Amino acid sequence: MRVVSLVPSLTEAVAVTAPGVLVGVTDWCTHPADPGEVVRIGGTKNPDVDAVAGLCPDLVIANEEENRGPDLDALRAAGLDVLVTEIRTLDQAFAELDRVLAACGVRSRPAWLDAAEAAWGAVSTDGPPRTAVVPIWRRPWMVLGRDTFAGDLLARLGVRNVYAAHPERYPRIPLDELRAAGPDLVVLPDEPYRFTPDDGPEAFPGAAVALVDGRHLTWYGPSLAEAPRVLRAALR
Numbered sequence: 001m002r003v004v005s006l007v008p009s010l011t012e013a014v015a016v017t018a019p020g021v022l023v024g025v026t027d028w029c030t031h032p033a034d035p036g037e038v039v040r041i042g043g044t045k046n047p048d049v050d051a052v053a054g055l056c057p058d059l060v061i062a063n064e065e066e067n068r069g070p071d072l073d074a075l076r077a078a079g080l081d082v083l084v085t086e087i088r089t090l091d092q093a094f095a096e097l098d099r100v101l102a103a104c105g106v107r108s109r110p111a112w113l114d115a116a117e118a119a120w121g122a123v124s125t126d127g128p129p130r131t132a133v134v135p136i137w138r139r140p141w142m143v144l145g146r147d148t149f150a151g152d153l154l155a156r157l158g159v160r161n162v163y164a165a166h167p168e169r170y171p172r173i174p175l176d177e178l179r180a181a182g183p184d185l186v187v188l189p190d191e192p193y194r195f196t197p198d199d200g201p202e203a204f205p206g207a208a209v210a211l212v213d214g215r216h217l218t219w220y221g222p223s224l225a226e227a228p229r230v231l232r233a234a235l236r
Contacts, residue, residue, distance in 0.1 A: 001018070001021045001058050001059065001104055001105045002021070002023045002055065002056060002057045002058050002059075003018075003021045003022050003023065003024075003057055003058065003059045003060075003061060003104050004022070004023060004024035004025070004041065004052050004055060004057040004059070004060045004061070005022060005024070005025050005026070005029065005060075005061045006026055006044055006047055006060065006061060006062045006063070006066065006067050007026075007044065007061055007062060007063045007066050007067070007085070008025075008026065008028050008029045008030065008031070008044070008066075008219065009215075009218075009219035009220050009221040009223070010061050010063070010085070010097075010100055010220070010221065011025045011026070011029040011031070011035065012029075012031040012032060012219070012221040012222055012223070013097055013100065013101065013220075013221035013222060014061070014100070014101070014104055015031075015032050015035050015036070016032065016110075016112065016222055017101055017104075017106055017110045017112075018101070018104050018105060018106050019036065020036065021104050021105065022035060022036065022038050023037075023038055023039065023055045023057060024038055024039045024040075024041045024051070024052060024055045024057065025038050025039075025040065025041070026040070026041060026042060026043055026044050026047065027040050027042060027043050028043060028044055031215070031221075031223075039051065039055060041055075044066045044067055045067070045068055045071075046071070047067075047071055047075075049071065049074045049075055049078060052075060052078075052080070053075070053078040053079075053080060057080060057081075058081065059081050059082075059083055059103055059104065060075055060080050060081065060082045060083070061083050061085070061100055061103075061104075062075075062082055062083065062084045062085070063084065063085045063086070063087065064084055064085070064086045065086075065087075067084075072084060083099075083100065083103055085099070085100060087149050087220050088147050088148060088149055088152070089149065089152045090120060090149070090152050090153060090156065090224075092149075093149065093220035093224070094113070094116070094117055096220070097113055097220060097221070098113070101113075112222045112225050115225040116222070116224035116225040116227075119224070119225050119226070119227070119228050119229070120156065120224070120227075120228060122228075123156050123157065123228050125156075125157065125158035126158070127158070129155075129158045129159065129160040130158060130159050130160065130183075130184040130185050131159075131160050131161075131162050131181075131182075131183045131184045131185070132154065132159045132160065132161060132162065132183050132184065132185040132186065132187045132210075133161075133162050133163065133173075133178050133181055133183045133186055133187070134150065134151070134154070134161055134163075134186075134187040134188075134189070135178070135186070135187075135188060135193070135195070135200070136170065136189065136192055136193060137192065137193045138193060138195075138200070138203070140172050141172065141173055141174065141175050141178060142170050142171065142172050142173070143163050143170070143171060143173050143178065144161050144163060144164075144169075144170065145161075145163045145164070145166035145167075145168045145169045145170055145171045146163075146164055146165060146166055146167070146168070146169055147169055148161075148169055148170075149218065149220065150189070150217045150218050151164055153217060153227065153231065154187065154217075154231075157228065157231055157232060157235060159185065159187070159235060162181050162183050175203060178204075179204060179207075183207070184208065185207075185208050185209070185210055185235070186201075186204045186207045186208065186209045186210070187209075187210050187212055187217075187235070188200045188201065188209060188210065188211050188212065189211075189212050189213070189214035189217050189218065190211070190212070190213060190214045191214030191215070191218065192214070195211060196211070197211065210234050210235050210236075211234065212231060212234040212235070213230060213231075213234070216230045216231055217231060
């Protein structure tokens, strides 16, 4: 198999499960740090279609949220087989990971995927859920809205997204409205916007703020096995 991955978390899943299969990945594919002999083919939103086609992959892995429709259409027009995943819940993530790995020629389920399901299956919540706003960008401020993978993970950990019923999946909300929502917690991941102790918390004076690892909150791959523990610690 020759596989190009346009999705960072799926790159990690394939790299650790089927070494040597990947021939092309995006510039944002950071895990594993050394994916082997692969070609960088641009970003998730602007892949170099000609470079991907030049690698003659058997399969291109994509995601309906991470990648743009016109790019995927161009890859198909170049005669490439494109597998597009849709992952908006944890259960979808497990199902799609099984599908992707099988399409990459993996014959047996990897131990890390079983461990991830077991880790999340053991999650329980104590007490009433806490409410949270979850910014993912600033200038302008954008937050998690309805129907998101990260929102599903937080809900399983007892954190209810204030904007979970918003008509949009990633709505733009003015800062004064975010403050007025009065959440129990403000959750600030380090991706896609890199919130840090010096960039983000100051916008919510007096609020309880949790800085979380975006890879554990938004990636679907091997990091899911340790995500409940890591996220719980950050949310405390």
